[in-house]
Amino acid sequence: MESVAQNIIPSKSATGIEPVIEILHLQKAFGSNVVLRDFNLSIYPGENIVVMGKSGIGKTILIKCIIGLVKPDGGTMRVFGQDISKLDHRELDELRMRIGFVFQSSALYDSMTVRQNLEFPLRRHRRKKISGNIEDLVREALKNVGLENAIDLMPSELSGGMRKRIGIARSLILNPEIVLYDEPTTGLDPITSEEITRLIMELQQKYKTTSIIITHDVDLAKETANRIVFLSDGIAYLQGAYDELIKKDDPLIKQFFKK
Amino acid sequence: MAAELNKRKTLFSKGLDSFFEGCAELAGFTAQVFKEGIKPPYEFREILSQCYEIGIKSFILVGVTAFILGLVLVMQSRPTMVEFGAGSFLPAMSSISIVREIGPLVTALICAGKIGSGISAELGSMKVTEQIDAMEVSGTNPFKYLVATRITATTLMIPILTVYADCISLMGAFTGSNIKDQVNIHFFFNRVFEALAYKDIVPSFTKTFFFGFAIGLVGCTKGYNSKKGTEGVGKAANASVVIAMLSVIVIDMVVTQISSMLGYL
Ligand SMILES: Nc1ncnc2c1ncn2[C@@H]1O[C@H](COP(=O)(O)OP(=O)(O)O)[C@@H](O)[C@H]1O
Ligand SMILES: [Mg+2]
Numbered sequence: 001m002e003s004v005a006q007n008i009i010p011s012k013s014a015t016g017i018e019p020v021i022e023i024l025h026l027q028k029a030f031g032s033n034v035v036l037r038d039f040n041l042s043i044y045p046g047e048n049i050v051v052m053g054k055s056g057i058g059k060t061i062l063i064k065c066i067i068g069l070v071k072p073d074g075g076t077m078r079v080f081g082q083d084i085s086k087l088d089h090r091e092l093d094e095l096r097m098r099i100g101f102v103f104q105s106s107a108l109y110d111s112m113t114v115r116q117n118l119e120f121p122l123r124r125h126r127r128k129k130i131s132g133n134i135e136d137l138v139r140e141a142l143k144n145v146g147l148e149n150a151i152d153l154m155p156s157e158l159s160g161g162m163r164k165r166i167g168i169a170r171s172l173i174l175n176p177e178i179v180l181y182d183e184p185t186t187g188l189d190p191i192t193s194e195e196i197t198r199l200i201m202e203l204q205q206k207y208k209t210t211s212i213i214i215t216h217d218v219d220l221a222k223e224t225a226n227r228i229v230f231l232s233d234g235i236a237y238l239q240g241a242y243d244e245l246i247k248k249d250d251p252l253i254k255q256f257f258k259k
Numbered sequence: 260m261a262a263e264l265n266k267r268k269t270l271f272s273k274g275l276d277s278f279f280e281g282c283a284e285l286a287g288f289t290a291q292v293f294k295e296g297i298k299p300p301y302e303f304r305e306i307l308s309q310c311y312e313i314g315i316k317s318f319i320l321v322g323v324t325a326f327i328l329g330l331v332l333v334m335q336s337r338p339t340m341v342e343f344g345a346g347s348f349l350p351a352m353s354s355i356s357i358v359r360e361i362g363p364l365v366t367a368l369i370c371a372g373k374i375g376s377g378i379s380a381e382l383g384s385m386k387v388t389e390q391i392d393a394m395e396v397s398g399t400n401p402f403k404y405l406v407a408t409r410i411t412a413t414t415l416m417i418p419i420l421t422v423y424a425d426c427i428s429l430m431g432a433f434t435g436s437n438i439k440d441q442v443n444i445h446f447f448f449n450r451v452f453e454a455l456a457y458k459d460i461v462p463s464f465t466k467t468f469f470f471g472f473a474i475g476l477v478g479c480t481k482g483y484n485s486k487k488g489t490e491g492v493g494k495a496a497n498a499s500v501v502i503a504m505l506s507v508i509v510i511d512m513v514v515t516q517i518s519s520m521l522g523y524l
Contacts, residue, residue, distance in 0.1 A: 069395060069396065096396045107392065120397055
């Protein structure tokens with residue numbers, strides 16, 4: 001009975017290590033549209049989790065709950081051991097500095113240059129003592145993504161792949177411990193997708209981040225994931241390493257991995 | 260027949276529904292603006308840059324329109340006034356109409372179109388491309404940084420633009436008086452300022468702050484709540500123009516009633 005959903009409720013006692021992100025019985029609905037029904041997942045330090053699932057199934061909502069952009073209807077969500085529903089404005093800001101979020105649409109500020117885009121998180125998170133000067137941090141972030149020459153361009157002058165890279169650079173500029181990627185290769189050509197995949201892997205190794213990557217891109221999943229989680233029907237339907245999952249005889253997984 | 264009536268009824272009640280929904284949306288948004296926007300720290304730099312944007316975007320349009328309206332006002336009323344032997348009242352008449360009504364209303368309507376739609380299109384596209392979310396995770400309260408600053412800027416700039424429009428429009432009126440006649444500029448403006456009293460200036464200047472607030476508020480509400488997709492952004496911009504213009508006219512009427520009750524008319 002391989003295809004039966006395994007809605008595993010993780011327990012930290014089993015492993016002894018504290019999870020960085022612990023999601024328990026997460027629920028979210030928009031009116032009658034139940035998006036997350038009972039989602040459970042624990043992510044341990046250094047893990048790279050890939051979340052897969054159909055479009056519109058609730059993947060973006062899931063990671064927006066983690067960073068507090070979407071308020072869940074029920075369940076608990078602990079990040080670095082803190083229950084995020086109990087944080088005030090200031091504590092939430094401090095938590096968010098430790099998490100990078102790469103938006104699906106890159107979300108570069110249209111009215112600002114690349115430089116100002118990258119400076120924005122540095123200048124706005126005033127409470128943190130930024131180590132090093134802003135100019136150097138911006139240059140280093142751009143160097144990481146191979147776009148040092150783009151520093152004075154406007155977002156409208158960048159290609160889709162470049163926008164993604166700048167978006168990644170901006171999310172990583174505060175040296176976050178967790179990075180959440182929302183479909184980083186969707187809408188890009190195969191060559192650019194591969195470049196972004198390689199970039200994500202390089203950055204993971206360089207900064208030793210814990211990450212959640214949402215994607216439909218099997219190559220990206222195969223390359224980066226320690227564990228793949230399938231989101232379906234509002235729960236963590238199936239999870240496991242790529243090699244385990246590919247052997248499963250589950251219709252949903254077959255569809256994703258069929259090529 | 261009954262079906263027809265029923266259809267009309269549903270159309271009417273739908274309209275009523277969406278009217279009340281719109282009011283609730285605006286009220287909720289206003290409450291949130293005050294709740295989030297009033298607490299320090301304030302975004303002074305953003306307020307300044309928004310004021311600058313608004314000024315730059317509208318001063319030519321407002322100036323040209325105001326000039327032409329002043330000119331046309333004099334040219335059209337001159338024949339009648341001369342016929343009644345009231346030609347010498349032209350400066351006083353233009354001064355009162357311009358300062359009391361034409362200047363404030365025209366400035367507000369132009370800004371409702373240009374600034375209101377601009378704000379809502381900008382915020383709408385920031386919303387659908389997740390830029391607002393990105394700000395929020397970067398330690399910035401979008402209500403303070405984007406919304407409160409824009410509303411403050413429109414509230415401050417519409418009065419300033421109105422004063423400017425009044426001046427330009429009076430220049431237009433002076434030009435209009437000189438097309439058929441030779442009018443001395445000192446004489447004209449002496450008459451203009453003689454005609455103006457405290458009760459002409461105060462209510463009409465006060466209402467421009469309300470105009471500005473309404474324009475900013477409507478533009479931000481519609482933009483911030485716009486639906487996903489490019490179509491949503493277009494609809495939001497469109498709705499914001501219609502609602503902002505209507506609000507301006509309604510505020511104008513209410514202020515006129517109140518000032519008449521207070522004996523300002
Ligand atoms: N602000 C919202 N209001 C209403 N419904 C929403 C909203 N945001 C997302 N949804 C709904 O939630 C579901 C999941 O959305 P999302 O997480 O973006 O899907 P995806 O898995 O493609 O990332 C979709 O059906 C979408 O219609
Ligand atoms: Mg999504």
